[in-house]
Every structure is written in C-alpha cells, then in structure tokens.
Amino acid sequence: MLIFVTGGVRSGKSTYAEQVVSRLASDDRTxxxxxxxxxxxxxxxxxxxxxxxxxxxxxxxxxTFEQPRNLHELAVSFQPGDVVLIDCLTNLxxxxxxxxxxxxxxxxxxxxxxxxxxxxxxxxINELMKTGINxxxxxxxxxxxxxxxxxxxxxxxxxxxxxxxQAIVKKADIACLVENxxxxxxxxxxxxxxxxxxx
Amino acid sequence: xxxxxxxxxxxxxxxxxETYKFSRENKGWFVLKDVIPDTDDxxxxxxxVLEGIEHIVRTLILEKxxxxxxxxSQVLASWMIWDExxxxxxxxxxxxxxxxxxxxxxxxRMWRDLNGWFFQDIVRMADRVDLIWYGIPxxxxxxGEGHETVYENRR
Numbered sequence: 646m647l648i649f650v651t652g653g654v655r656s657g658k659s660t661y662a663e664q665v666v667s668r669l670a671s672d673d674r675t676x677x678x679x680x681x682x683x684x685x686x687x688x689x690x691x692x693x694x695x696x697x698x699x700x701x702x703x704x705x706x707x708x709t710f711e712q713p714r715n716l717h718e719l720a721v722s723f724q725p726g727d728v729v730l731i732d733c734l735t736n737l738x739x740x741x742x743x744x745x746x747x748x749x750x751x752x753x754x755x756x757x758x759x760x761x762x763x764x765x766x767x768x769x770i771n772e773l774m775k776t777g778i779n780x781x782x783x784x785x786x787x788x789x790x791x792x793x794x795x796x797x798x799x800x801x802x803x804x805x806x807x808x809x810x811q812a813i814v815k816k817a818d819i820a821c822l823v824e825n826x827x828x829x830x831x832x833x834x835x836x837x838x839x840x841x842x843x844x
Numbered sequence: 845x846x847x848x849x850x851x852x853x854x855x856x857x858x859x860x861x862e863t864y865k866f867s868r869e870n871k872g873w874f875v876l877k878d879v880i881p882d883t884d885d886x887x888x889x890x891x892x893v894l895e896g897i898e899h900i901v902r903t904l905i906l907e908k909x910x911x912x913x914x915x916x917s918q919v920l921a922s923w924m925i926w927d928e929x930x931x932x933x934x935x936x937x938x939x940x941x942x943x944x945x946x947x948x949x950x951x952x953r954m955w956r957d958l959n960g961w962f963f964q965d966i967v968r969m970a971d972r973v974d975l976i977w978y979g980i981p982x983x984x985x986x987x988g989e990g991h992e993t994v995y996e997n998r999r
Contacts, residue, residue, distance in 0.1 A: 788851035790944025791898075791952055807853020807978075814978040822977070831980050 647774060648781045649813050649820040650828070657826030659696060659732055662783045667705055669728045669779045675706045677722075677729040681736040683713045696732070713740045716769025725777030734766075734784035734813075738806055741766060743798065753798055763805050767812055774816075782813060786822075845927045845934045846986075847966050850976035852939050857895050859976050860935055866891055878903040880919055883926040890931050894923075897938035897966070901959045905951060916962050924969055936970075938963055 648665060652658035670676045678700065684690050700707045712719055716737065723729060731737070741762045742753050752758045773780055787803055814820045820832040850856050861867060872889030874881050876896040880903070886892045900919075904912035927934035942960045947953050967973050972986030981988065 786851075788853060789940060789942065791941040791947060791955060804853050807851070807855075810978045811853075811855045811858075814980060820978070820980070831977050831982075 646779045646819075647770075647813070647817045648779070649784070649810075649817040650781060650823060651784045651786055651810065651821075652823035653786045656786075656823045658783055658785075658823040660699070661821075661823050661826065661828055662730055662732065662781050663700070663703065665781055666728050666730050667703070669781075670705055671726060671728075673706075674704060675708060675727075677727060678707050678709045679712050679716075679719065679729060679731040680709055681713055681731065681733060681740065683736075683740055713737070714744065716766065717772045719769075720772040720776055723773065723776045723778045727776075727778045728781070729773065729778050730781045730783070732783040734782055734809060735787070735806060737766060738762070738802065738809065742802060742805060753801055759801055759805060763808060766809060770813065770816075784810060784813075845924065845936065845966075845970050847963075847970040847973045848935065848937045848976060849940055849963060849973065851943075852941075854976050855979040856937050856939070856976045859974075859979060859981060860893060860895075860937060863981075864891060864893075864935070866893065868895075876900050880904070883922055886926055886932075891933050891935065892926070893935045893937065895937040897936050897962070898941055898955075898959050901962055902951075902955050905954050905958060910954075913958055913961065916958070917965060920962075920965060920969065936966055938966070 646669075648662075650658050650662045650665070652661075666676045680693065682693065684693050697709075710719060710722065713736065716731075742759065744750070745752055770780070770782070784806070788807060814832060817832060819830065821828040821830045823829075848856050848860055857868065866873070868875070870889075870891075870893075872886065872891050873893045874885070874895065876894055876899045878899065880900050881894065901912070901916065904915055908915060923934055923936075926932055938959075940963070942956050947956065967985060970985060972988065973984040974981040974988065975984055976982075
C-alpha cells in the first residue's frame with residue numbers, strides 16, 4: 646500500500662504520517678524511517694533532532710536509514726509487510742536535482758538530466774513498492790507563490806516536485822493534505838479507510 | 845463556462861485534455877502569454893480552452909497598472925458572450941498564486957491581488973468550477989460527473 650501525505654511547513658504532516666505508520670505496523674512494532682536530508686547546517690540538525698526525539702518517545706521501534714539520494718538502493722533492505730516512512734520527498738528531489746552544486750556542476754540546467762532525475766525517483770519508489778512494503782511518503786506544499794518568470798533552479802524544482810506529486814497521487818491508495826494537524830483525504834480506497842482513520 | 849483552477853504543476857491542463865478528450869494541439873486551445881485572445885480568434889471552434897489566465901492578468905498590469913481590473917472584466921464579458929452562443933463551450937484554466945509570501949515587487953503584489961479578484965469574478969460567471977489537486981478534481985461549483993464534491997470529500 647502506498648500512502649501520500651503532503652502539507653505546508655509545520656502543518657503536522659510528519660506527525661500525522663508517523664501515526665499512520667504506527668497503525669500499519671505489525672505486532673513486533675518495528676518501522677523503518679528513511680531520512681532524506683543531507684544534514685548540513687545547524688538549523689537542519691536541530692529539526693532532525695526534534696523529529697528523532699519525538700520518535701524516541703514513540704512505542705514503535707524505529708530503524709533509521711540515511712538515504713539522501715538513490716532511493717532504489719534501499720529495496721534490498723525490506724521484507725513484505727514492512728512499514729516504511731520516507732520523510733521527505735522534497736529533500737530527496739533537492740539532493741538529486743542539485744547534486745554536485747558544491748562543485749558548481751549545475752547539471753540541473755539540462756532538460757535531459759531533469760527528466761532522468763524525475764524518472765530515477767519514481768523508479769526508486771516503484772522498486773520499494775515491489776518488495777511488498779507499506780510505504781508512506783511525506784512531501785511539502787510549495788506551489789502557491791507567483792511562479793518565477795525566469796526558469797531558474799527554483800522553477801525547475803517546483804515543476805519536478807509537482808510532476809512527482811501527480812505521479813505519486815495517481816499510484817497512491819491514499820493521498821491526503823494535512824492542514825493544521827488535520828488530514829483532508831483527497832483520495833482514499835474504502836478498503837483501507839478503517840485502518841488509517843484517526844478517530 | 846467551466847473554470848479549472850489549482851496550484852502550479854498540479855495537472856490542470858492534463859485533466860482538461862482527459863475530461864474533454866480535447867488535445868492541446870487543437871486550434872481551440874490557447875496557451876496564454878502576453879496576448880489576450882479576442883473572440884474573433886475563436887472562430888470555427890466549438891470548444892475553446894484558455895490556459896494560463898494568470899499570464900494575461902500580469903500582462904495587463906504591466907500595460908495599464910490599476911486600470912487592468914476594468915479591462916479584465918470587459919474581456920471576461922466578451923468571452924462570456926461567445927460562451928453563451930449555442931454549441932459554444934469555454935474552458936478557462938488558471939493557476940492560483942495567492943497563497944505564498946507577499947512579493948517584494950509592487951507589480952507582483954498587484955498581480956496577486958488582481959489575479960485573486962479576477963478568479964472570483966470568473967467563478968461567479970462559471971457554470972462549473974473544479975479545483976485540481978495533483979490530478980484529482982474537487983468540484984467547487986455546478987455539477988460534475990463521477991467525482992465527489994469538496995464537502996463529501998472532507999471526512
């Protein structure tokens with residue numbers, strides 16, 4: 646099963662996604678957390694620490710994978726029925742699209758490279774799904790500023806993220822937008838409704 | 845008239861092509877940049893799709909400043925006259941740009957404001973309005989086929 650959770654900054658999307666994972670986890674109470682950020686600066690480290698502390702208080706036994714790129718590599722790590730949380734897609738796309746920026750590589754300028762990165766991320770998700778896991782993907786809403794007229798890195802990032810969201814929502818069994826901690830279900834198959842309903 | 849709105853890169857145009865079985869290559873499909881199409885340009889088409897309403901809002905602001913609002917309502921009125929003729933069907937596609945940070949530049953602030961007002965005017969005139977969320981339609985106004993309304997969807 647594939648579940649897509651999106652929302653604005655501090656909307657409670659990660660907390661909600663972790664609740665979903667907790668409901669899906671089997672009796673041994675193990676869940677997998679795929680951390681996608683390249684924790685580079687102090688602020689990012691603090692945010693990660695906050696999420697880690699929250700998870701430590703959780704009765705679930707979390708196993709963390711640090712995977713800032715190359716999602717497909719994780720496929721060998723899971724068994725059918727495992728519950729896996731990817732938090733979040735925006736970091737993953739950022740790391741793939743702007744790979745090599747420290748060396749001024751600027752590969753993102755090439756349309757072919759951008760297409761490859763889009764396909765690579767979707768292929769990574771497909772390969773994880775093929776292992777028979779329950780996958781929860783968290784992402785972020787970044788689409789409501791006036792779009793930049795210049796086609797710069799930000800423009801392409803937003804374009805690819807939007808396209809990824811469309812493709813993932815199409816595949817997903819459940820897709821929701823979290824507003825102030827409350828999930829609004831945009832897509833839900835009735836078969837799964839009882840297992841994910843919060844109340 | 846059918847208004848299709850939503851955030852950038854949410855699959856709005858794709859949804860229109862699938863819902864109306866009407867390709868973007870069709871001569872009735874206009875991708876708007878800085879030219880405002882006149883109803884004479886619609887001649888011979890039964891379905892007309894105007895994609896990127898927000899771009900003409902910006903164009904008019906750069907040309908006319910505040911008075912762009914007046915021009916926009918005249919333009920909309922002329923489109924509506926075309927739409928009301930028998931067998932004519934007008935579809936407008938617009939990107940919501942009103943939920944971000946207040947822009948630094950005055951022209952971009954005005955763009956956001958006028959865009960929001962113009963979209964409200966369009967919704968008032970429309971027979972049907974859909975908000976597209978990553979390819980999924982939410983019906984805001986009128987009757988659609990085979991999908992839930994926003995109200996039914998929020999559980």
